[in-house]
Amino acid sequence: MNFIIIVIISAVMQLFMPWWIVAVVPFAVYFWRPGNSPFLASFAAIAFVWLAYGFYLHLISDGAMSNRIAEILSLSNGYILLLVTALIGGLVGGLSGLSGFLIKGLLPGRLPHASSRN
Amino acid sequence: MAKALISLLATITLVYILNRPLGPAPALGPFLSPFTGIWQNGEKPVDPESEEVLKLDSLKKDVVIRYDDTGVPHIFAENDFDLYYAQGYVTAKDRLWQMDLQTRAASGRLSEILGKATLEIDLQSRRLGMGYGAEANLKLAMSDPRSREALLGYTAGVNAYIRQLSSRDYPVEFKLLGYKPERWEPINTMYMLEQMTLNLAGRSNEVNMSNVLEKYGKEITDQLFPDYPMLQESPVIPAGTKWDFKKLLIPAATSASRFSDSLSDYKKPENSLPEREPEIEGIGSNNWAIGAEKSITGYPVLANDPHLDLSLPSIWYQVQLHAPETNVYGVSLPGIPAVIIGFNKDIAWGVTNVDADVFDLYKIRFKDDTRNFYWYENQWKPTRKREELIYVKGEKEPVREEIVYTHHGPVTDSDNTSGKFPTLAVKWIGHEPGNTFLTFYELNKSRNYDDYRKAMTYFVGPAQNFVFADNSKNIAITVSGKLPLKYKDQGKFVLDGSKAADDWQGWIPAGQNPFVKNPQRGFVSSANQSSTDPSYPYYINWVFSPSERAIRINERLSAMSKANADSLRKLQNDNYNVTARTILPELLHILNTAALTPSQKASLITLANWDYQNDPESIAASIFEEWMPALRSAIWNDEFSAAGKPLELPSRDRTMYLVLKQPGEKWFDNVNTPEKETLPDIAFSSFKAALDTLNNRHGAMSPSWQWSKVKATEIRHLSRSLKPFNAPPLTTGGGSSVVNATTKRHGPSWRMVVELGPEPKAYGIYPGGQSGNPGSPYYMNMLKKWENGELNELVFLSSPDRSDSRLTKCLTLHKK
Numbered sequence: 001m002n003f004i005i006i007v008i009i010s011a012v013m014q015l016f017m018p019w020w021i022v023a024v025v026p027f028a029v030y031f032w033r034p035g036n037s038p039f040l041a042s043f044a045a046i047a048f049v050w051l052a053y054g055f056y057l058h059l060i061s062d063g064a065m066s067n068r069i070a071e072i073l074s075l076s077n078g079y080i081l082l083l084v085t086a087l088i089g090g091l092v093g094g095l096s097g098l099s100g101f102l103i104k105g106l107l108p109g110r111l112p113h114a115s116s117r118n
Numbered sequence: 119m120a121k122a123l124i125s126l127l128a129t130i131t132l133v134y135i136l137n138r139p140l141g142p143a144p145a146l147g148p149f150l151s152p153f154t155g156i157w158q159n160g161e162k163p164v165d166p167e168s169e170e171v172l173k174l175d176s177l178k179k180d181v182v183i184r185y186d187d188t189g190v191p192h193i194f195a196e197n198d199f200d201l202y203y204a205q206g207y208v209t210a211k212d213r214l215w216q217m218d219l220q221t222r223a224a225s226g227r228l229s230e231i232l233g234k235a236t237l238e239i240d241l242q243s244r245r246l247g248m249g250y251g252a253e254a255n256l257k258l259a260m261s262d263p264r265s266r267e268a269l270l271g272y273t274a275g276v277n278a279y280i281r282q283l284s285s286r287d288y289p290v291e292f293k294l295l296g297y298k299p300e301r302w303e304p305i306n307t308m309y310m311l312e313q314m315t316l317n318l319a320g321r322s323n324e325v326n327m328s329n330v331l332e333k334y335g336k337e338i339t340d341q342l343f344p345d346y347p348m349l350q351e352s353p354v355i356p357a358g359t360k361w362d363f364k365k366l367l368i369p370a371a372t373s374a375s376r377f378s379d380s381l382s383d384y385k386k387p388e389n390s391l392p393e394r395e396p397e398i399e400g401i402g403s404n405n406w407a408i409g410a411e412k413s414i415t416g417y418p419v420l421a422n423d424p425h426l427d428l429s430l431p432s433i434w435y436q437v438q439l440h441a442p443e444t445n446v447y448g449v450s451l452p453g454i455p456a457v458i459i460g461f462n463k464d465i466a467w468g469v470t471n472v473d474a475d476v477f478d479l480y481k482i483r484f485k486d487d488t489r490n491f492y493w494y495e496n497q498w499k500p501t502r503k504r505e506e507l508i509y510v511k512g513e514k515e516p517v518r519e520e521i522v523y524t525h526h527g528p529v530t531d532s533d534n535t536s537g538k539f540p541t542l543a544v545k546w547i548g549h550e551p552g553n554t555f556l557t558f559y560e561l562n563k564s565r566n567y568d569d570y571r572k573a574m575t576y577f578v579g580p581a582q583n584f585v586f587a588d589n590s591k592n593i594a595i596t597v598s599g600k601l602p603l604k605y606k607d608q609g610k611f612v613l614d615g616s617k618a619a620d621d622w623q624g625w626i627p628a629g630q631n632p633f634v635k636n637p638q639r640g641f642v643s644s645a646n647q648s649s650t651d652p653s654y655p656y657y658i659n660w661v662f663s664p665s666e667r668a669i670r671i672n673e674r675l676s677a678m679s680k681a682n683a684d685s686l687r688k689l690q691n692d693n694y695n696v697t698a699r700t701i702l703p704e705l706l707h708i709l710n711t712a713a714l715t716p717s718q719k720a721s722l723i724t725l726a727n728w729d730y731q732n733d734p735e736s737i738a739a740s741i742f743e744e745w746m747p748a749l750r751s752a753i754w755n756d757e758f759s760a761a762g763k764p765l766e767l768p769s770r771d772r773t774m775y776l777v778l779k780q781p782g783e784k785w786f787d788n789v790n791t792p793e794k795e796t797l798p799d800i801a802f803s804s805f806k807a808a809l810d811t812l813n814n815r816h817g818a819m820s821p822s823w824q825w826s827k828v829k830a831t832e833i834r835h836l837s838r839s840l841k842p843f844n845a846p847p848l849t850t851g852g853g854s855s856v857v858n859a860t861t862k863r864h865g866p867s868w869r870m871v872v873e874l875g876p877e878p879k880a881y882g883i884y885p886g887g888q889s890g891n892p893g894s895p896y897y898m899n900m901l902k903k904w905e906n907g908e909l910n911e912l913v914f915l916s917s918p919d920r921s922d923s924r925l926t927k928c929l930t931l932h933k934k
Binding site for chain 2: 015058062063066071081084096
């Protein structure tokens with residue numbers, strides 16, 4: 001469930017916020033409603049958004065820009081660049097979700113229930 | 119507790135690192151995010167049906183912009199301000215980073231974004247006084263209502279585009295370098311004009327010539343460096359044209375001064391201009407117009423192909439500008455309002471560079487190291503100082519340099535003989551205040567020959583041969599630009615900065631600049647060669663570009679009849695090598711073939727069977743083009759090289775004259791060997807050396823020696839370092855002394871042919887595309903056709919609602 005919430009909220013917010021909003025949304029979501037596998041779910045959610053949108057942009061432009069940037073970065077093609085992009089976005093999202101979850105756990109009276117919800 | 123803090127700290131650290139530039143690399147977070155980064159820079163093909171309406175500030179009325187299928191905007195406005203506003207807007211939309219980079223290069227501000235690496239380049243711009251010139255020009259431009267309106271409109275349009283950008287929309291180069299576009303200012307246009315003046319009229323060879331004079335004396339210098347080609351020439355203004363004007367008094371010549379300093383240590387002072395590269399043959403251009411009697415249409419046909427540095431994005435941007443008094447189509451320079459080369463309903467025009475000597479050096483004697491005074495007309499005259507501040511990325515304090523100005527100009531060049539400071543003042547047309555922009559503004563609106571001649575009077579520099587044709591069946595060419603009134607050979611050698619007699623003595627009146635209208639021969643043409651034959655009463659320069667392109671063009675045009683646009687297109691792509699025709703038969707005749715190895719003989723046979731065409735697949739062309747420079751070096755390098763004292767080499771024409779008419783001269787002997795070499799010896803050794811070079815670089819003679827592969831024309835991205843943004847390898851013929859002047863990195867940057875008539879019919883192409891975005895389908899959509907020597911038919915609209923099958927997107931700029 002948190003996966004879907006992060007996907008939707010982060011996708012919408014990234015349309016008008018700076019890129020680092022992907023470090024805020026998973027944190028907030030897991031702070032608000034701690035759930036299972038905070039790292040993995042957050043990682044997957046942000047990576048999925050970046051992968052899907054990046055793939056769409058790559059496709060409609062026939063890779064005209066992404067393939068060239070990949071070459072500048074000594075990567076073999078735009079798809080590898082897409083994977084690197086998703087990995088970096090995922091890492092930020094994952095750590096952020098995990099932090100939200102753990103910080104929430106520090107609050108008094110929350111720790112015992114945290115992992116049982118959702 | 120610890121876990122939570124570690125996790126939080128890791129998150130913050132990661133975001134912090136990703137949000138910061140890593141050395142030269144951009145900050146990875148915003149760079150890679152598909153929402154803000156480079157993924158946003160890929161463009162999908164334009165929907166031909168799309169219509170877009172933008173609400174913009176400060177427009178007076180609505181503007182309609184129709185795009186065609188090659189990506190060219192056709193702008194329809196109701197007044198000048200809106201017209202140039204829209205031009206600024208669409209140009210910025212396609213070429214913003216190019217505009218930013220070129221302005222920075224011209225104004226010496228590259229280091230702000232690129233750091234220390236470009237400091238020397240910036241210093242060079244400052245030492246040349248680019249800012250000094252641009253500021254003087256801006257004052258004049260803002261004082262004339264026509265240029266003022268155009269500059270303010272253009273500026274507002276560029277800024278309207280920049281203002282509505284969010285960081286995700288920035289051109290990819292801004293993202294790669296991690297900086298933001300800044301506000302456009304009217305002075306940027308002046309910087310762009312300065313940059314053109316620098317590229318086309320920003321060099322001199324008088325230090326090298328003075329060194330020659332010092333080493334060999336006047337007689338030999340005169341023999342080897344004549345003021346007019348000795349072997350062959352075909353001047354811009356046909357020989358025999360009458361000069362029916364009352365000429366001004368020519369200033370009296372002073373004797374060439376000698377400044378040689380016996381204690382000199384031949385060291386360049388640190389803060390002087392670097393050694394300038396010799397003029398690159400290949401920067402130049404062709405233009406011509408044939409009269410009605412030579413065309414099949416019964417009207418003149420005009421052609422132009424300016425040869426410049428080839429780059430992506432291209433230096434040119436196509437546009438049609440339509441307003442109540444204007445309807446013009448052609449190419450513009452991003453950063454400058456109006457069309458530079460083009461046509462309207464009634465006239466067409468084009469330009470080539472004039473190699474006028476408008477860059478002179480004056481030897482200055484300072485009173486002392488404070489450089490507050492210099493010696494002039496027997497007294498100490500005060501200098502002026504201008505401080506230049508260069509901000510460097512990554513450094514808090516700007517680099518400061520104080521530039522000393524005399525009445526000649528900035529004292530920043532050096533003849534390698536001075537001590538602590540440079541002692542040569544630069545007198546340059548780029549410092550001369552003028553309103554060159556008006557020439558283009560008026561040409562855009564010209565209806566006839568008189569309008570054209572009037573437009574010519576505004577032109578300051580870099581001097582250009584303006585070719586002209588109209589639908590009243592006139593053709594003409596004017597050597598246009600402010601030309602200093604000089605005594606003969608003034609500025610061939612370093613001048614004496616202390617004598618008023620060596621100053622520029624005013625100007626040749628614009629009406630007396632060389633020009634010709636409807637000449638007997640039925641055509642006008644230019645290819646950077648000598649402006650006139652020696653009968654012209656004023657001195658323009660002692661050396662121009664070599665004559666071979668002009669000779670070929672004039673031969674072909676003389677023979678032409680019933681020509682149409684395609685005949686002229688073919689001539690633009692002509693690969694015939696006049697240099698080879700001139701000298702190769704003699705060289706082959708004197709070559710000692712007995713001493714050649716079998717493989718060298720095979721190469722010789724290939725060369726002997728050559729049709730003198732520099733075609734892409736020609737192997738003979740490669741051998742010849744390798745041999746000629748080798749021969750020229752073998753003749754001159756032994757006598758004309760000296761450590762610390764660069765010497766000018768005699769021209770190609772003079773070299774060919776020596777080979778053909780003076781084969782017994784001492785110059786063929788290599789003074790560095792005990793033997794006495796003759797012309798046949800040198801021809802033989804340089805032939806073998808040329809073959810060895812080809813062998814070393816391309817293996818044994820095979821298709822890998824084909825001219826297109828040896829020449830290897832390449833078109834690089836403006837950054838020169840982002841290889842994936844370059845064009846793919848090209849297969850082209852041509853050469854530096856060939857009409858199709860395509861060399862490794864220079865060539866026809868725009869080819870245009872216009873058939874005048876009741877309705878003009880025009881064709882054009884440049885090697886690239888309208889968009890500067892490497893992720894756009896319009897980045898190099900015209901490249902293949904250019905490579906094949908083809909032209910696009912240009913869409914010339916009379917109204918915004920005209921339907922044309924080639925029109926695509928419609929953009930309306932709506933007054934807010």
